[in-house]
Amino acid sequence: MLATVIDTQALLDTVLAALISGIGVTVIFSLAIFAAARFGEMSREGRTGAAAAYGAATAVTGVAFAAAITIGIIVMTTK
Numbered sequence: 001m002l003a004t005v006i007d008t009q010a011l012l013d014t015v016l017a018a019l020i021s022g023i024g025v026t027v028i029f030s031l032a033i034f035a036a037a038r039f040g041e042m043s044r045e046g047r048t049g050a051a052a053a054y055g056a057a058t059a060v061t062g063v064a065f066a067a068a069i070t071i072g073i074i075v076m077t078t079k
Contacts, residue, residue, distance in 0.1 A: 025068050032061035 035057035042051035 028061055028065045032065055
């Protein structure tokens, strides 16, 4: 009786997608924070090459984070 009321496969897919996306967005944003902090440290120490690399990493992870949020909003509004 319970199996006919609840679509367990759809529920499992939803839980798995939420887990993967939650961990993924968290990792991307934490990498952005890490790169931004290291960018500040490197630029204060005068290490311009390393600062540029961390600056680029900050930009890339920031764009990836914004893309993940945008994709999430699009998926939520189209289903």
